[in-house]
Amino acid sequence: MPVDLTPTQALGLWHEVTLQQVHQDGRDLTLRQLAILLEIYLVPPPHTVRGLAAKLGVTKPVITRALDTMGELGLVTRMRDDRDRRNVVIKRTVDGALYLEHLGDLIIARGRAQTL
Amino acid sequence: MPVDLTPTQALGLWHEVTLQQVHQDGRDLTLRQLAILLEIYLVPPPHTVRGLAAKLGVTKPVITRALDTMGELGLVTRMRDDRDRRNVVIKRTVDGALYLEHLGDLIIARGRAQTL
């Protein structure tokens, strides 16, 4: 799709996608929440609270809260690690995968419109 | 830059940019705020509160609040319209332009890394 995207076009793409996202998605995830979600789904597991906190450069409560919220939305799940019961392993869900798949398609669609 | 971006790669790009943004930018704009900012800077003026509200599909107080916040951050300014003093015209600022320019560069840089 996008070929030779300029900075301006890149911003235009961001604009289109953001706009669409604001319009249709009532969920309205924070930038941080989205970053966490993407990290969980795009980087090979396992994912832990502390690992995500380190990767994003935020404190642990931020991760816990984000997981609470996104858990209620059905986008992620948590399970205790049986090998080290201090750890919590973050799991993906079908809804979460669909959510991101939808976002990916949106980017592509807008990117295509952007370069036409 | 990105050539033949797949949905997965598009998500990867979003991931990288979001991650970077979370890391370095303390401002942490809402998705809505970012959409408003992009609208102001990428679409030809004039911009009004009601116009932005309609374009984004949100209520007017949302726009007013967002302009308050981003105004304090120096990203936008407001001026009363002298021809119709009921209106408020939203103006761009140097800082706002720099902010988005930075974001555009970030997208390009990450997009390049994405397809390497």
Next chain:
DNA sequence: GGGGAACGATACGGTAGCGTAACGAAAATC
């Protein structure tokens, strides 16, 4: 010029995020 419409801002109660600090449970260390 008086009644109504349009525009943006404000008020209000509620919700959700933040950072710092402390907590309980589990593992590691000695």
Next chain:
DNA sequence: GATTTTCGTTACGCTACCGTATCGTTCCCC
């Protein structure tokens, strides 16, 4: 086996956003 460390969560006070409703100002129109 007691102490220390690690891990995730919770508590606290605070800030910022939300939606609905209302307000003051300005313009429009008869």
